Amino acid sequence: MQGWTEGYVGGIGYIHAFYRELSPALLSFALTLRGWRSPMDLAGSFTCAEIGCGQGVSSAVLAGCHPDARFEAVDFNPGHIAGAQRLAAEAGLGNAAFLEESFAEYAEGGAKNLDIVTLHGVWSWVSAENRAILVDLLKRRLKPGGLAFVSYNALPGTLAYMPLRRVLVEHCADRTGPLPERIEEAVAFASRLTALNAGWFAQADALPARLDSLKRKSPNYIAHEYLNRDWTAFYHANVARELAAAKLDFAGPAVPMEQMDELSLPPDALPLLAEARDPAYRETLRDLLTNRAFRRDLFVKGAGRLTAAERRDRLRATRFALLVPPDDLPEVILAPVGRVPLPQDLHGPLAEALAAGTPTLAELSALPALARYGEEAVLRALMILTSLALAAPALPEAGQVARALQSDRFNAAILERNRRDDTLDTLASPVLGSGVAVSRLEALFLLARRRGADPAATAWEALSADGLVLSRDGARLDGEEANLAELRARFDRFTRLRLPTLRRLGVA
Ligand SMILES: C[S@@+](CC[C@H](N)C(=O)[O-])C[C@H]1O[C@@H](n2cnc3c(N)ncnc32)[C@H](O)[C@@H]1O
Structure with a gap:
C-alpha cells in the first residue's frame, strides 16, 4: 500500500455519489429551525470547502447550481481529484477547485476564508492524528460565524455492527487477489455465519438487513466504509468536546426531522433529558434512547442567535419544492418511535400546492385548505417531507x-x-x-x-x-x-x- 494513504484504504476509488445533506439551502434551513444565524446568503456569494471529497460529485453538483458561490473540494487521492477536475472542465465550472491535498496541506495552505466546511464520511474513518489535523483546519480556515457539517458513525447504534466489520476486515486480509473479489467473498461469508444464528449472530437483530443492504452495495463503497485501518464510532459528547477546541458549538442535527422530539422519543423521556445540564450529555442520551448509528451534526463558530421574530420571518420567506409526484407521498412514515401516520387532510392540499409551484411557508400557510392548521403544523409537515427527500427547501427566486x-x-x-x-x-x-x-x-x-x-x-x-x-x-x-x-x-x-x-x- 502507498505511504500517502495514512491507513486509509488505497487502490480502490470511492463511489460517485451526491449527498443532498451538504446543500446550502438544506443546511441553512436546519440552522434557522434551531434559531441560528446562517453564514451564507443563499442568493449571493459564499465559500464552501468539502474536506475528503471522494470523487467530488457533491461539490461539482453544488457548484453547478451556485454560480456566485465558490467550492473547494479536497482529497489526497489523485484518482478522485483527476476525475473531478475532468468533470469540472467538461461542465465549464469556473467556481469549483478540486485540490489533490492532504488535510494538513489544506489546513496550512490558505486564509480564514471559509463560510462552510463539510466533513461527510470522514471523521470516523481517519486516525486520531488526522482528526486533530481536522480540528486545526477548522480553527485556521473557518470564518467567525461559519458552519461545519460533520457526519460520523455514532454510538450506541454502531455497536451492533462492530463484529461484522471485524469479519469483513479479517476475511479480506485472509485472502489474496483483487480487492473487489475479496470483498464480495467476505460479505457472502458473513451471510453464511449469520445463517448459523449462533452466539453474537443470534442477538444481532439488525444484522440480516445490514447484510442484505451490503449485498446491493459496490465493493468501492464497502472498502471505504469498512476496510480503513481506522474505524471509530463516537458518542456525540466526544465529538462535540473534540470540536470545542476549534471554538465550535453544537448547533443541531442537519436532518430537520431529528429535531422533532415527538417522532424520536417516548413522551416520558423529555423530563429525564431535561435533568442533563450539559447539552452534549443530553444529545448523547437522545442517541441512547433512539439507538442512533449515524449522525449528521451541525457546529457553528461564534454564530449569532436569531430573535424569535427573525427566525419566523426567515422560515416564512423560505420556498419549498416537491421532489416527487404529489400522488407518491406516503400516508405513513417510519420514525424512531415507530409508524407515524401523516394526516391526509393536511398533507394532501400541501402536496397539491407544492406541485403547482415553489411556494413559501407564508404562502402555504395562507391557503384556505391549510390556514386552519396554523403555520407551525405546516412547518412541521415540511420538516418531515424535507428530511425524507420528498420535498426540499428551495433557493430564493432572485438569481x-x-x-x-x-x-x-x-x-x-x-x-x-x-x-x-x-x-x-x-x-x-x-x-x-x-x-x-x-x-x-x-x-x-x-x-x-x-x-x-x-x-x-x-x-x-x-x-x-x-x-x-x-x-x-x-x-x-x-x-x-x-x-x-x-x-x-x-x-x-x-x-x-x-x-x-x-x-x-x-x-x-
Ligand atoms: C468515505 S470518503 C467520503 C467522500 C465524500 N465526502 C462523500 O461523502 O462522498 C472519505 C474520503 O476522504 C479522503 N481522505 C482520507 N484521509 C485523507 C487525508 N488525510 N487527506 C485528504 N483526504 C483524505 C479519502 O481519499 C476519501 O476519498
Whole structure:
C-alpha cells in the first residue's frame, strides 16, 4: 500500500455519489429551525470547502447550481481529484477547485476564508492524528460565524455492527487477489455465519438487513466504509468536546426531522433529558434512547442567535419544492418511535400546492385548505417531507435565471456522459441549489429532448453500444425492434409521470 494513504484504504476509488445533506439551502434551513444565524446568503456569494471529497460529485453538483458561490473540494487521492477536475472542465465550472491535498496541506495552505466546511464520511474513518489535523483546519480556515457539517458513525447504534466489520476486515486480509473479489467473498461469508444464528449472530437483530443492504452495495463503497485501518464510532459528547477546541458549538442535527422530539422519543423521556445540564450529555442520551448509528451534526463558530421574530420571518420567506409526484407521498412514515401516520387532510392540499409551484411557508400557510392548521403544523409537515427527500427547501427566486444558465451547462455535460456510462446520475437544480438523481434511461431521454432527437433511438444507440438490452416482466427483450418498442413505452411513462417533477426542479 502507498505511504500517502495514512491507513486509509488505497487502490480502490470511492463511489460517485451526491449527498443532498451538504446543500446550502438544506443546511441553512436546519440552522434557522434551531434559531441560528446562517453564514451564507443563499442568493449571493459564499465559500464552501468539502474536506475528503471522494470523487467530488457533491461539490461539482453544488457548484453547478451556485454560480456566485465558490467550492473547494479536497482529497489526497489523485484518482478522485483527476476525475473531478475532468468533470469540472467538461461542465465549464469556473467556481469549483478540486485540490489533490492532504488535510494538513489544506489546513496550512490558505486564509480564514471559509463560510462552510463539510466533513461527510470522514471523521470516523481517519486516525486520531488526522482528526486533530481536522480540528486545526477548522480553527485556521473557518470564518467567525461559519458552519461545519460533520457526519460520523455514532454510538450506541454502531455497536451492533462492530463484529461484522471485524469479519469483513479479517476475511479480506485472509485472502489474496483483487480487492473487489475479496470483498464480495467476505460479505457472502458473513451471510453464511449469520445463517448459523449462533452466539453474537443470534442477538444481532439488525444484522440480516445490514447484510442484505451490503449485498446491493459496490465493493468501492464497502472498502471505504469498512476496510480503513481506522474505524471509530463516537458518542456525540466526544465529538462535540473534540470540536470545542476549534471554538465550535453544537448547533443541531442537519436532518430537520431529528429535531422533532415527538417522532424520536417516548413522551416520558423529555423530563429525564431535561435533568442533563450539559447539552452534549443530553444529545448523547437522545442517541441512547433512539439507538442512533449515524449522525449528521451541525457546529457553528461564534454564530449569532436569531430573535424569535427573525427566525419566523426567515422560515416564512423560505420556498419549498416537491421532489416527487404529489400522488407518491406516503400516508405513513417510519420514525424512531415507530409508524407515524401523516394526516391526509393536511398533507394532501400541501402536496397539491407544492406541485403547482415553489411556494413559501407564508404562502402555504395562507391557503384556505391549510390556514386552519396554523403555520407551525405546516412547518412541521415540511420538516418531515424535507428530511425524507420528498420535498426540499428551495433557493430564493432572485438569481434563478443566472443559476439556470450555469446548471444547464453542467447538466448538458452530465447527460452527455450518460451516452458513454452510468457513473454520474445527478443533475444540478437551479431551483433547489441541490442535486436531482436521474437514471441512465431518464438521462438519455433528456439528452434526446435537448437535441430534438428521437428518445427511443437515442437511448437504444447508447445502451446497445454497451451490449445492454431491456427486460419486460422479468423477460429479456431480444433484438432492436422489441427494445425500441419498450423504450417508446418507457418514454411515454417518463413523460407523464416524471417529467413534470423534473421541469418543476428546473432540470428539464
Ligand atoms: C468515505 S470518503 C467520503 C467522500 C465524500 N465526502 C462523500 O461523502 O462522498 C472519505 C474520503 O476522504 C479522503 N481522505 C482520507 N484521509 C485523507 C487525508 N488525510 N487527506 C485528504 N483526504 C483524505 C479519502 O481519499 C476519501 O476519498
